[in-house]
Amino acid sequence: MSALAASSASLSLSADKPKNIETQHEDMIHDAQLDFYGKRLATCSSDRTVKVFDIVNGAPSSTGETLQGHQGPVWQVAWAHPTFGDILASCSYxxxxxxxxxxxAASSSSSSGPYGSTSGAYGAAPSTAGGWSTIKEHALHTASVNSIAWAPHELGSILACASSDGNVSVLTFNNDGTWAVDIVSAHPIGCNAVSWAPAVMPGSLISAQTGQPGSEAGKVMKRFASAGCDNAVKIWEYSDEANRYVEVDTLQGHTDWVRDVAFAPNIGLPRSYLATASQDRTVLIWTQDSPSSAWTKTALNPTNAASTAAPNKFPDTVWRVSWSVSGNVLAVSCGDGKVTLWKENLKGAWECVSEMDA
Structure with missing residues (x-):
């Protein structure tokens, strides 16, 4: 349950022992995600199902709702921002x-969000029945969809999907109830992960305070990172002139497949952080001091690797990286079943501050 541990670990530095959850999945669990308020937990598995549990007094309910619709292992789940209602996305092999x-009926936002049952959103007929229903099925990819990510809610209802066919598809929900689809040819031999950058322009907070001419304070941008089987990480940004997503940076630093990528939350400060995890057993922290500067990388150095012949190497493949809500703590989920939490010290070095066994 490393994905579940990583999801929980990214929320706190507490040393409390993690709670085991009996999900009743019949096969390996690949992902677990809490919703925005921490009131619901969604899990997915190789048993082709998604399960949703209510969180009561800090613990999941004993029985969850089972969502069936996929014909293969389900790799990832992602909650939409509550602005859009009680919406959950899942991707599969x-x-x-x-x-x-x-x-x-207990859904707090189902009647008020743009996807509420009274709106017939996505072209689906309004539903009066309780429980979960499918409102959109996206089947344009020709291979496994490995990762999904909702864009920051300031940008609207936008979902990015990374596939083994090498493409990233970006689904945008329109006000008329239809979907627009942008296809980005990202990584020729397969794309493993995708992550959206914060919507706020880096440095906009400083620009607003200093009153600099041409300040971009308040400006939002559509930008995401993709990780591929070509060992590369690519940064994409929407161009109004080209009317499509264009590649603005390629980050080379890993020597094997990049398994995950995660932008850190940003409140408008100049520096951007991006974490990448790879099958080469390394985690790299990429930083960009300003939107126009180059990205620089720093490798995390596990304590048990400091005195070995393989510095900066984790014991096994690193599968997932996840930032805390404030963006100052990084959770790393490794194939050895351990989750480690990392923070940057005042000297700019990254230190492991906690370790948990899944």
């Missing part, structure tokens, strides 16, 4: 992305 909506 079957090449499909399914977007689910909770029609339950």
């Amino acid at each position: 079957d090449g499909k992305v399914i977007i689910w909506k909770d029609n339950g």
Whole structure:
């Protein structure tokens, strides 16, 4: 359950022992995600199902709702921002992305969000039944969809999907209830992960305070990173002139498949942080001091690797990286079953501050 541990670990530096959860999945669990308020937990598995649990007094309910619709292992789940209602997306080896909506009466936002049951969003007929229903099935990819990520809610309802066919598809929900799809040819031999950058322009907070001419304070941008089987990480940004997403940077630093990528939250400070995890057993922290400067990289150095012949190497493949909400703590999930938490000290070095066994 390393994905579950990573999801929980990214929230706190608490040394409390993690709680084991009996999900009743019949095969390996690949991902677990809490919703925005921490009131629901979604899990997905090789048993082709997604399960959703209510969190009561800090613990999941004993029974969860089972969502069925995929024909292969389900790799990842992602909650939309509550602005858009109780919306959950899932992606699978079957090449499909399914977007689910909770029609339950207890749903706090189902009637007010743009996907509410009274709106008939996504072209789906309004539903009066309780429980979860499928409101969008995206099946344009020709191979496994390995990763999904919702864009910052300031940009609207936008979902990026990374696939083994080498493409990233970007789904944008329009006000008329239709979807627009942008296809980005990202990594020729396969794309493993995708992550959106914060919507706020880096440095906009400083620019607003100093009142610099031409300040970009308040400006939002559509930018995401993709990680591929070509050992590269690419940064993409939407160009109004080209009317599509264009590649603005390629980050080379890993020697094997890049398994995950994660932008750190940003409140408008100049520096941007991007974490990448690889099958080469390394985690790299990429920093960009300003939007126009080059990216620089720093490798995390596990304590047990400091005195060995393999510095900066974790014991096994590093599968997932996840930032805390404030963006100052990074959780790293490794193939050895351990989750480590990392922070940057005042000297700019990254230190392991906690370690947990999954």
